[in-house]
Amino acid sequence: MSRLPFYLIVGLLLLVGIAASVHRHVQFEIPWLPGEQRQVWEIEAVINFNAQDGPVQVDLALPSHQAGYRVLTENTASSGYGLAYKADELGRQAEWTIRNAAGSQQLYYSVQMLVSPDARSPVQTPPELSSVPPWESPYDTAANQLIERAWSRSANNATFARELILDINGERQGENARLLLTQEQPSPLIVRLLNQAGVQAREVSGLLMEDGRRRQTLSSWIQVFDESAETWTLFNPTTGEQGKPDNLLLWETGGRAVLEVQGGTNSRVTFSMLTHYQPASAAVRNHYSDDTLLNFSIHSLPLEEQALFQTILLIPIGALVVVFLRVLVGVKTSGTFMPVLIALAFIQTTLLTGLIGFLLIVAMGLIIRNYLSYLNLLLVARVSAVIITVIAIISIFTVIAYRMGLNAGLTVTFFPMIILAWTIERMSILWEEEGPKQVLIQGGGSLLTAVLAFLAMNNPWVRHITFNFLGVQFILMALILLLGNYTGYRLLELRRFKPITDEEKSS
Amino acid sequence: MSWLKNWTWPTRLRDKGIIGMNRRNIRYIGRYNSRRLYPLVDDKLKTKLLAQRYGITTPELIGTVTTQFGVKHISEMLSGHSGFVIKPAKGSGGKGILVIEKVQEGIFIKPSGASLSIEDIERHVSNILSGLYSLGGSPDVAVIETLINFDESLMAYTYEGVPDIRVIVFKGYPVMAMMRLSTAASDGKANLHQGAVGVGLNIATGAALRGVQFDRPCFSHPDTGHDLASLVVPQWDTLLHLAAGCYEMTGLGYLGTDMVLDRKHGPMLLELNARPGLAIQMTNGEGLRRRLDLIERQPDGVPVAKRVAFAQHHFARQSELVETPDTSSATA
Numbered sequence: 001m002s003r004l005p006f007y008l009i010v011g012l013l014l015l016v017g018i019a020a021s022v023h024r025h026v027q028f029e030i031p032w033l034p035g036e037q038r039q040v041w042e043i044e045a046v047i048n049f050n051a052q053d054g055p056v057q058v059d060l061a062l063p064s065h066q067a068g069y070r071v072l073t074e075n076t077a078s079s080g081y082g083l084a085y086k087a088d089e090l091g092r093q094a095e096w097t098i099r100n101a102a103g104s105q106q107l108y109y110s111v112q113m114l115v116s117p118d119a120r121s122p123v124q125t126p127p128e129l130s131s132v133p134p135w136e137s138p139y140d141t142a143a144n145q146l147i148e149r150a151w152s153r154s155a156n157n158a159t160f161a162r163e164l165i166l167d168i169n170g171e172r173q174g175e176n177a178r179l180l181l182t183q184e185q186p187s188p189l190i191v192r193l194l195n196q197a198g199v200q201a202r203e204v205s206g207l208l209m210e211d212g213r214r215r216q217t218l219s220s221w222i223q224v225f226d227e228s229a230e231t232w233t234l235f236n237p238t239t240g241e242q243g244k245p246d247n248l249l250l251w252e253t254g255g256r257a258v259l260e261v262q263g264g265t266n267s268r269v270t271f272s273m274l275t276h277y278q279p280a281s282a283a284v285r286n287h288y289s290d291d292t293l294l295n296f297s298i299h300s301l302p303l304e305e306q307a308l309f310q311t312i313l314l315i316p317i318g319a320l321v322v323v324f325l326r327v328l329v330g331v332k333t334s335g336t337f338m339p340v341l342i343a344l345a346f347i348q349t350t351l352l353t354g355l356i357g358f359l360l361i362v363a364m365g366l367i368i369r370n371y372l373s374y375l376n377l378l379l380v381a382r383v384s385a386v387i388i389t390v391i392a393i394i395s396i397f398t399v400i401a402y403r404m405g406l407n408a409g410l411t412v413t414f415f416p417m418i419i420l421a422w423t424i425e426r427m428s429i430l431w432e433e434e435g436p437k438q439v440l441i442q443g444g445g446s447l448l449t450a451v452l453a454f455l456a457m458n459n460p461w462v463r464h465i466t467f468n469f470l471g472v473q474f475i476l477m478a479l480i481l482l483l484g485n486y487t488g489y490r491l492l493e494l495r496r497f498k499p500i501t502d503e504e505k506s507s
Numbered sequence: 508m509s510w511l512k513n514w515t516w517p518t519r520l521r522d523k524g525i526i527g528m529n530r531r532n533i534r535y536i537g538r539y540n541s542r543r544l545y546p547l548v549d550d551k552l553k554t555k556l557l558a559q560r561y562g563i564t565t566p567e568l569i570g571t572v573t574t575q576f577g578v579k580h581i582s583e584m585l586s587g588h589s590g591f592v593i594k595p596a597k598g599s600g601g602k603g604i605l606v607i608e609k610v611q612e613g614i615f616i617k618p619s620g621a622s623l624s625i626e627d628i629e630r631h632v633s634n635i636l637s638g639l640y641s642l643g644g645s646p647d648v649a650v651i652e653t654l655i656n657f658d659e660s661l662m663a664y665t666y667e668g669v670p671d672i673r674v675i676v677f678k679g680y681p682v683m684a685m686m687r688l689s690t691a692a693s694d695g696k697a698n699l700h701q702g703a704v705g706v707g708l709n710i711a712t713g714a715a716l717r718g719v720q721f722d723r724p725c726f727s728h729p730d731t732g733h734d735l736a737s738l739v740v741p742q743w744d745t746l747l748h749l750a751a752g753c754y755e756m757t758g759l760g761y762l763g764t765d766m767v768l769d770r771k772h773g774p775m776l777l778e779l780n781a782r783p784g785l786a787i788q789m790t791n792g793e794g795l796r797r798r799l800d801l802i803e804r805q806p807d808g809v810p811v812a813k814r815v816a817f818a819q820h821h822f823a824r825q826s827e828l829v830e831t832p833d834t835s836s837a838t839a
Contacts, residue, residue, distance in 0.1 A: 327529060376630045378575070379637030429639065433602060434701060487530040494514050499723055500792055501519040 006485065013478035020471025029070075029116050034464035039115040040072065041209055042274050043249070046108055047259060049267035051101035056263035060109060061205070061252035062092040066121040069249055072112040081107065090254025105264065113249060121232075132196045139183060142176035147197045157199050158233050158242060161224040165190055165240035187220040187237045200225035202255040204234075207271055209247045214272040218251055218258055311344065313466045316476045318343050318453040323483050325449050330490030333446040334426050341416045342446070343453035348414035351454060357397065357412040358420075358447070364393045365424035366431070373428070387421040524794025531761075531785060535799065539678065539760025540781050547757050548779040552596040552650050561756045563749055564775045565652075566592075566767075572649040578632050581651075582625050585610070590654030593628070595635040595647045603640025605631050606668060608654065618667035619691075655775065658768040664706075664738055666690050666730035672708070672740060672766045672774075674747065675783055675795070679754035680805070680814045681747050682798040682822065684708040685790040686740065690720070691730050699786045704728060706735055707791035711823035713743030719790045736826065746774035747815045753779060755811070798822060 024030050047058060062085070065071055076083055081096040096107055135143050150167055154160035168177045169186055180189055187203050194201035205218040223232040232253075234244045244250075252258045261267035318340035325331040333339055346354035368389045372382055394412050401412075423446075431439045456462055465472055489497075520527075526535075547553055558565045569591055570584045585591060589610055595603040605628070607615045615623040634640070635649040657669050664670060668689035675683045685705050692702030699705050704725060707716035715738040718725045727734050740746065750764040753776065763783025767775050788794055801821060809817070 330528065376626070376633070378633065379639050485533065487527070487533050489517050489520055489525075489527040490529065493525075493527045494517065494520065496722055497520055497523075497525050497789065498513055498515045499719075500523055500525060500789060500794070501515045 003485075006481070010478045010481050013474045013481070017471040017474030017476075017478065020474065021469040022471075024469050024471065029118060030468045032465070034460050039275060039277055041069075041113045041115065041249070042110065042276070043113065043207070043209075044108060044110040044272050045269055046106060046272070047261075047267065047269045049105050049261050049264035051103060051105050051264050053102040054100065054263050056096075056098050056101045056105070056261070058096040058107060058262075058264070058267075059257075059260040060094045060096075060107075060269065061254070061256060061258045062094055062109070063111060063113070063249060063251050064092055064253075065119060066250050066253075067244065068115065068117060068119055068246065070114040070116050070119050072114050074109070074111040076110075077108040090256060091252060101263075132192060139180060142179045143193060143196065146176050146180070147193055151197065156228065157224055157226055160197070160199060161190075161194060161201065161222065161233075161235055162240045162242060164193055165222070165235060165237060168193075169238050170240060187222060190222055190237055194222075194224065202253075203237075204250055204255070205252040205258050206248045206250045207273070208245070209249055209273055209275070211273070211275045214270075216271045216273070217269075218271070221248075221250075223253070310463070310467050311347070313470075313473065314347075314457040314463065315340060315344070316473055316480075317457050317462055317466060320476055320480055320483075321453040321456050322449055323480050325452065327483050327486055328491060330492035331445045331449060332442050333449050334423060334430070334442045335419070335446070338419055338423060339446050339449035340453055341419050342450040343457055345415045346450065346454040347458055349411035351451070351458075353411060354454075355447070355451070357415065358450075360397065361390060361393050361412070361415065361420060362424055362427065362443070365390055365420065366428055369424050369428040373432070383421055383425050386424050387418055390417050390420050390424070520794070524796030524798075525788055526785060526795045526799070528785065535677075535761040536782055540762075541758070544758050545781050548759065548762075548781045550596045550648075551594060551598070551778050552648060554776075554779050555650070555652075557756055558776050561752065563752060563756065564769075564772050566655055566769075566775055566777065567653045569651040569653060571596075571651065572632050572636065575633060575636055578629050578636070581629060581632055584651065585628075588653065591651055592654055593632060593635070593649055593651050595640045596650050597641040597645065597647050598635075603631075603635055606654070608667075618689075655767050655777075656770040658741060658770055660741055661738075661768060663731060663733045664688050664728055664735070666728065668693075669767050671777055672746065672768070673783070673787060674750040674764045674766065675787060676750050676754055676762045676764055677799055677802050678760050678805070678807070679751055679809070679811070680802045681710060681750050681818045682802060683787050683791055683793075683795060684710055684713075684747075684750075685787045686715070686738070688728060690728070699784070699790075704735075705786055705790035706738060707787075707793075708740060709824050709826065710747070711819045713740035713746070714738070714826055716824060717790065717792050717827040719786075722786070722789050741768065742773050744815070747818070748811055749774050749776060751811045751814050751818075792827060793824075 025032065045060065047060060049058070058081075062074070063069070063071065076094060076096075078096050080101075081098045084095045084097075086093045086095055094109060134140065146164065146167055150160055150163035154163045166172055167174065168181070168190055180193075183189075184192065191201050191203050201222060201224045204221050204223050206221050207216065207218055210216075220237055222235045222237045224235060225231075226233050233242060234248075235242055259267060259269045319337065322333070322337060322340060326333070326336075342354075342358060345358075348354075349357060365386060369382075369386055372385055375382075377385065394415065394417065397412050427439050427443060430442060547557060552571060555565050555568060569588055572578060572581060572584075590608050592607070593605040598604065606618055607623070607628075608618045609616050613625065615625070615628055617623065632649045635647055638646045641647040655669050661670055664686075665688045670686055670688045672684060672686050674681045685707050687699060688704040688706065690702050690704055699719075702721060704718055704720045706718045708714065709716055715735050718727075718735040720729060726736070746766055746768075750766060753762055753764050754760070757779060759779075759781055761781075761783070763780035765777040765780065767777050769775050785795075798821075805817070
């Protein structure tokens with residue numbers, strides 16, 4: 001009888017569980033510990049324009065996941081407008097449409113961005129080099145001279161871009177540059193010259209984030225593709241400084257216009273922003289993510305179902321506690337998983353109220369059950385009578401607690417009544433057959449197990465881990481399988497079999 | 508470290524060959540007892556009928572009650588029987604077994620002297636039928652059989668009720684045996700965890716090895732005060748053959764057989780248990796491990812007589828009860 005398949009299954013479960021958890025941790029940056037604070041930016045974009053009494057279409061570029069930031073949630077407010085989100089390889093866009101609008105219009109878009117230093121921008125392949133419209137004379141000579149000058153003083157694409165920016169915007173600005181600037185704005189000019197020299201470059205729009213700022217506009221930046229590193233490098237078009245400032249959020253990176261309005265005039269978009277810190281778990285819950293199989297997560301469910309799952313996913317923890325106590329310790333409980341259900345009730349009631357409530361209900365139930373046994377009833381009828389008794393006891397306790405102003409007492413209704421009724425029935429039989437001592441042993445064992453299961457299930461860290469890492473369920477499964485294979489002694493057997501080992505010593 | 512003195516080390520238990528619950532469940536019950544055979548032993552009525560087919564003596568069946576309607580007719584069934592036992596067919600751990608020693612003018616008297624009315628009996632049977640004492644609470648059948656007229660020679664060793672003999676049969680070999688003597692604490696029942704005295708028996712002779720109550724050693728019966736050292740089970744060979752034969756009857760590799768000695772019929776099979784407890788190790792002062800390992804190395808298909816002889820040869824032991832008195836007082 002080979003145990004190899006068993007260990008393979010356990011190993012596989014452990015592997016899958018750990019891999020899935022690590023993937024969740026790395027990919028979605030869900031921290032291992034609860035209560036970690038994460039910085040979140042709330043950014044609101046307001047679009048203003050005058051509609052010309054006709055159909056209107058508004059396209060606004062939207063930010064995506066990028067280095068340093070993740071999109072959590074986004075909302076729009078635009079009464080009467082149709083709204084569609086569009087995404088292509090150049091970026092995401094929101095499109096508002098309306099058949100007829102007149103006068104001053106305001107559209108709102110707000111987004112929550114999570115600051116995450118580990119976030120990476122999605123891999124981008126460099127676009128085809130856009131065809132550059134030829135310069136007219138005499139601008140072509142000026143352009144060529146500028147390019148040659150910068151080219152000769154540079155070693156690669158990045159340094160070439162820096163030299164070009166300095167030649168056009170910096171102190172070294174010469175006649176050629178001034179001539180060309182009469183034709184184009186600085187940023188488009190730089191991009192055009194870079195493209196002309198065969199360097200992939202594009203103009204992007206970014207938002208410099210500062211807490212509490214209002215009516216901000218996007219600033220223009222230049223991205224140059226670095227062929228050796230296969231990444232886009234960001235340049236400040238006025239200073240030639242290389243690299244992305246920490247507080248810069250790239251809003252539009254496709255080289256398209258940020259805002260396009262058809263059927264309106266005087267359009268403009270302004271931004272206001274504000275930062276706050278929130279627990280990482282809450283930030284995770286708001287995660288905006290694509291629905292792929294790997295990112296299988298209960299966070300994609302509606303909030304109500306999520307709350308339900310939060311409890312359901314704790315049950316394996318309770319089961320593990322029960323298996324541990326029964327297999328490794330040897331605690332006797334009344335009903336195998338009754339303690340887990342009691343522990344679930346404790347989560348609702350809090351421990352102390354739960355314990356008092358449980359003991360009161362079971363004690364009262366035992367007294368009444370004792371009388372019921374004189375009535376000589378069939379089992380099912382008697383247990384049903386006990387269920388009704390339990391409900392009556394719970395109602396009375398609730399009313400008394402409410403009258404006395406003890407709000408905690410109201411939570412006794414969370415106890416699973418049918419389980420309680422069976423517990424009372426079993427305890428009562430145990431009492432009759434084996435005396436109150438066994439009732440104390442098994443009842444105490446059940447209660448001890450319930451309290452330990454409660455402490456495990458109510459632990460904030462355990463709740464965080466089970467809720468956010470579904471892979472943990474595989475690990476729990478593997479642990480329980482391993483415990484089910486344990487042939488060693490139980491802790492309490494070390495006491496039970498103690499007398500046998502004594503004689504060896506004395507003889 | 509006074510609280511540690513009641514505890515021992517796992518290594519010491521392993522040296523003694525003690526088997527724990529987990530090992531028993533996985534290594535022996537899980538491996539040698541096929542699940543589909545359980546109903547044969549979990550249902551005492553089935554066991555009884557099966558035993559009759561295999562020529563294994565069991566207490567005489569008075570009748571069975573299968574419906575709540577039948578409960579009302581129980582007094583007719585019981586008339587003419589002075590002593591009887593009512594038990595659930597699927598009960599476990601001795602739950603729901605009612606022993607009536609004698610009937611006097613419609614009053615049923617338990618071995619403890621407590622008296623019951625016919626209504627009490629009816630309620631008990633009704634409880635059995637509705638599954639109160641059964642595994643999993645499933646509806647059950649009440650089995651009523653005659654009270655065993657147990658052997659006079661053992662009378663002095665027990666207090667109310669029938670002493671029964673548990674033999675662990677592993678792959679058809681009797682590996683360990685004990686006698687369970689009921690006490691006042693156990694209410695006439697021979698269940699160790701209810702306070703009965705367990706006496707380890709020498710497989711070779713059926714003589715007492717040592718006594719244990721509540722898992723702690725004892726040297727005389729707590730109620731009768733009778734010394735346990737002189738206890739020898741009569742007709743021991745017959746009993747072992749009967750127990751070993753239960754392997755062929757059920758096909759269960761790890762089996763607990765509960766036997767009683769009747770004055771007229773000799774050893775009788777009372778019931779079988781597919782999950783025998785581990786207390787027998789306490790009563791024998793020895794772990795099961797070495798004996799089970801030895802049996803596992805034996806070939807299959809050995810006839811009953813040879814198996815019994817093998818066990819009697821290999822598992823013979825000296826009684827601890829007749830040793831020098833100073834060791835006894837030291838362990839007491």
